[in-house]
Amino acid sequence: MVYGYTIDPHKIDPLVSIADEALEQFADATVPGAWLVDIIPALKYVPEWMPGTGWKQTGLKWRAKLMEAAGKPLKLAQNKIARGDRTKSFVTEFYDNSGDEISAEDEAALKWVSLSMYAGGADTVPMTLFPEVQLKAREEIDRVIGTGRLPTYTDKDNLPYVTAIVTEAARWHPVAPMGVPRATIADDVINGYFIPKGAVVLPNVWWFTHDPAVYPDPMKFNPSRYLGPNPAPDPTDFTFGYGRRICPGRHLATASIWLTVARSLAVFKISKGLDENGREIEPELGFSPGIISRVEPFKATIKPRSPQHEALICQVEKLHPWEESDVDELRKIVI
Numbered sequence: 584m585v586y587g588y589t590i591d592p593h594k595i596d597p598l599v600s601i602a603d604e605a606l607e608q609f610a611d612a613t614v615p616g617a618w619l620v621d622i623i624p625a626l627k628y629v630p631e632w633m634p635g636t637g638w639k640q641t642g643l644k645w646r647a648k649l650m651e652a653a654g655k656p657l658k659l660a661q662n663k664i665a666r667g668d669r670t671k672s673f674v675t676e677f678y679d680n681s682g683d684e685i686s687a688e689d690e691a692a693l694k695w696v697s698l699s700m701y702a703g704g705a706d707t708v709p710m711t712l713f714p715e716v717q718l719k720a721r722e723e724i725d726r727v728i729g730t731g732r733l734p735t736y737t738d739k740d741n742l743p744y745v746t747a748i749v750t751e752a753a754r755w756h757p758v759a760p761m762g763v764p765r766a767t768i769a770d771d772v773i774n775g776y777f778i779p780k781g782a783v784v785l786p787n788v789w790w791f792t793h794d795p796a797v798y799p800d801p802m803k804f805n806p807s808r809y810l811g812p813n814p815a816p817d818p819t820d821f822t823f824g825y826g827r828r829i830c831p832g833r834h835l836a837t838a839s840i841w842l843t844v845a846r847s848l849a850v851f852k853i854s855k856g857l858d859e860n861g862r863e864i865e866p867e868l869g870f871s872p873g874i875i876s877r878v879e880p881f882k883a884t885i886k887p888r889s890p891q892h893e894a895l896i897c898q899v900e901k902l903h904p905w906e907e908s909d910v911d912e913l914r915k916i917v918i
């Protein structure tokens with residue numbers, strides 16, 4: 584969608600790996616207070632040979648990965664355009680609208696906006712932890728859709744419980760639990776605390792979404808809180824940021840997560856992972872630190888609900904056959 588890049592469906596895809604790695608490094612780089620240079624910017628002038636400056640090497644390594652993640656897929660898309668392949672994507676649209684000659688400034692904007700779009704994403708809901716939620720969703724999907732087809736986005740209004748799962752996932756574990764840092768533009772006093780102009784402020788989104796006065800029993804994954812006559816406030820009003828820098832991908836993100844959740848719950852049974860003796864493993868809940876926080880990996884078992892559901896899954900591959908991947912061309916690009 585962003586670059587017109589076709590992944591390798593059968594192996595670990597290099598572009599997905601580069602983007603994942605760059606995103607993980609971004610999450611580590613933005614852990615508030617983890618890097619002294621963020622607090623004392625003058626430290627950036629300390630020469631690299633000085634003992635204790637390993638963070639400079641880390642920064643250079645991570646920068647190189649970020650440049651690779653931003654540069655390689657854009658170059659691939661530009662090569663395709665140069666060959667006359669204008670398969671619709673965000674990059675081809677940009678060139679269609681601006682003409683083929685773009686300024687260095689526009690190219691830099693295109694590069695970083697494309698990467699933000701590519702990297703923006705989310706983790707899925709840990710259904711293993713809340714089996715009753717899965718059962719309720721399945722009951723709703725079977726009743727409304729039946730078992731002969733997959734849900735589509737036009738079914739959304741008829742699947743309120745599935746929609747409530749997506750909303751509850753945004754609240755239960757916000758992807759950006761501390762939002763994105765801001766700097767104050769004037770001195771201010773809030774609740775007796777003096778906040779000087781230029782202070783870095785982190786919104787505590789985690790608290791907004793776990794305030795028990797607003798969301799009772801906040802660690803419980805309870806989609807029903809958004810249903811009925813007194814629904815809880817929609818957390819996506821603040822989990823995507825706010826003001827003029829609010830996430831521009833929020834509608835796309837919510838729609839694609841809704842489809843993923845609805846379709847996965849329609850066809851898969853998600854349960855606890857098993858150890859080598861076949862006993863169930865109780866998942867341990869952990870969240871990674873940083874601006875972008877993920878649920879730490881845990882074992883789960885994901886199986887088609889029945890042979891009929893398996894046929895539905897296989898049908899997708901027939902309706903939308905895999906296209907030839909761009910991996911070989913991507914590998915040849917050096918940034």
Ligand code: HEM
Nearest residue numbers: 699700703704705758759763823824825828829830832836
């Ligand atoms: C669950 C998925 C997502 C979440 C939770 C999320 C959340 C956020 C948050 C909290 C911000 C910071 C807003 C602020 O500064 O107040 C942001 C910014 C941004 N997001 Fe998302 N996002 C998601 C998906 C996406 C997707 C799919 C795209 C692109 C297609 C995207 C593109 C962007 C961009 C470009 C910005 C920077 C906007 C700016 O600084 O002006 N995001 N996002």
